[in-house]
Amino acid sequence: MKDELTGPDMSQLTTVDATFLNAETGANHAHIAGLGIVDASSCPGGRLTPALVADLVRRRAHLAARPLRQRLVQVPLGLDHPYWEDDPGFAPERHISEIELPAPGTERQLADTVGRLHEQPLDRSRPLWEMVIVHGLEGGRTAVYVKVHHAAIDGVMAAETLAALLDLSPEPREVPDDDGTETRAPGAVQMLGTGLLKAALHPVRTAVSMARTAPHLDEIPGIASLPGIGVMSAFMHGALRRPELPPVPRPSAPPTSFNLPIGRRRAVACGELPLDAVKEIRGALGGSVNDVVMALCATALRQWLDKRGELEDGPLVAGVPVSLRRDGGSGEGANQVSVMTAPLAVHVADPARRYAAVRADMDAVKRRFVASSGSWLHEISAMVPAPLAGAVVRFALQAAPSFSLRPINLIVSNVPGPQFPLYLCGARLLAYHPISVITDVSGGLNITVFSYDGKLDVGVVACRDLVPEPSEVIDHLVDALDELLALSRETAAAPT
Structure with missing residues (x-):
């Protein structure tokens, strides 16, 4: 059953x-961002301007569709x-500003x-994005901070969207003209x-979502660690005569600071790791680049926790976002994403x-995820009627910490890039650091990695009250890379 009962336009x-949208409170914001570092010397006048x-x-907004002009x-x-x-009054100038360090x-x-x-939250009365050009960065460089709401x-x-705005050379490419097609919301009566x-069909929708979700309860963060959930999911698979799915680890997320x-308040740190070393x-x-990234994060977090006397005898639990898009299709809605929960062997x-x-843990959770639908986030969201969704989501965010509910400890994401x-307006993009989301439920620390032009560009965002110096995490990632490099060279040199 689709979310939309609307026409194609x-x-x-x-x-x-x-x-x-509903998850936003005074402390929880749901925008994602990127921090690009550019060499603006080749721009007209040697300066990237709003x-x-x-x-x-303005010339390319139609290539990026929703995020820029809707x-x-x-x-x-x-x-x-x-x-x-x-937006009939769409004016890119209203979204772009500049400051000087x-x-x-x-x-x-x-x-x-x-x-x-x-x-800072985004203004919901206009398209949900903004850009700030930051001049005065040492080395003659310029930074570009771009923020977009996750709802879009x-x-x-x-x-x-990046591909729509960036070029493969300092010379901007020719792009097709806008065909003038506009998207309009239906009228109030419709x-x-x-x-x-x-609303009338919602009870049926809820029953369908519950039936679809029941066999996959052991994939849902927090619920997966409850006693008996694994047995219940296995029973449901048997009752529905579905193929047996591989078992997955079900650790509970331990307490951390x-x-x-x-x-x-937010604290941000950025760094880079050489992709050749990874x-x-x-x-x-052995393994994949993503396995190496997860292992680096496990080592870095082990060092961070050990310094504070918080190291326990079990793993952390990381939420790992996974795209549900197939064959590059856009699918329904802006967000075609789910989350795998993976143990992170800091112990x-x-x-x-x-x-x-x-x-081993990543292999187990990936095999299970591939074998299942991966749609639990969509199905659970669909169970709450739209008029109540905002209050329910915000209550869940506020109640989880009060009841010490920790479905995961943090989000770790690895995004492959070109x-x-x-180039942006002729300025070469030297680095692109993703700056993502933290919430009361997902934890006050997020590590996101973007591979670009021979590097892994790392962005760490944290609650400043809980992790005031996220640059420590960057330093520990560098140490972790050195440790794994030494281990890999010893392994390669060992006689077979």
Whole structure:
């Protein structure tokens, strides 16, 4: 059953899209961002300006579709999820600003500035994005902070939006003209009628979602660790005569100092790791680039926890976002994403055994995820009627810390990107650091990695009250890479 009962020219938020809107509180924001570092010397006048970028966005907004020029339209009485429509007053200039770092323009100054920018919610009365050009970064570089609401975009759509704005050379490419097609939300009467129809059908929808979700309860963060859930899921698979699924580890997320209620302030740190070194580790120790990234995070977090006397005798639990898009299709809604829960073997002291444990755990959860639908997030979101969804989601966010419910400890995400240089208005993109989301439920720490042009660009965002110096995590990731490199070279040199 689809989320939309609308025509092809109308675009409504799915239940998952709407959840990202409903989840926002004073401390929990649901926007994602990227921090690009560019060499603006080849721009006209040697400076990347808001006017220059606004002109680019105006000419290419139709290539990126929703995130750049569409705004929200609320349904009367909140009876249904909002719709998207093209903003008739769309003006890119309103979304782009510039600031200057005080001398000397250090990386720390930039990180503090980005942390403050990331604390601010987006204006829902216009398209849900903004860009800030940050001048004065040491080395003559310029930073570009771009923020988009998660209700409008997921990781795949973010990559598509970047591709629309960036070029393969300093010379901008020719792009097709806008065909003039506009998206308009339905009128108030039609929205109310559709909302009432959905309300009448909602009990049926809920029953269908419950039936679809029951066999996959052991994939859902938090629920998976409850006693008897594994047996119940296995029973449901047997009753439905479905193929037996591979078992997965079901650890409980232990308490940490970054799994407390988050505050309004954000702290950000960025770093980079050489992709060649990561591939060398993968070649010597086996696994995938993602396995290496997870092992690096396990080692870095082990060091961070050990320094604070918080290291326990079990793993952390990481939420790992996974795209559900098939064959590059856009599918329904902005967010075609689910989450795998994976043990992170911070408790294993020996580097070789820790790497092996991470590989084995990731293999188990991936095989299970591939064999199942991966749609539990969509189905659970669909069980709550639209008029109640906002209150239910916000209550869950507030109640989880009060009852010490920790479905996961943190989010760890690895996003593959292009391995060649890209250009923005003629300025070469030197690095692109993802700056993601933290919440009371997912934890006050998020590590996201984006591979670009021979590097892994790392972005760490945290609640400043819980993790005031996320740059420590970057330092520990560098140490972890050195440790695994040494291990991989010893392994490669050992006689067979």
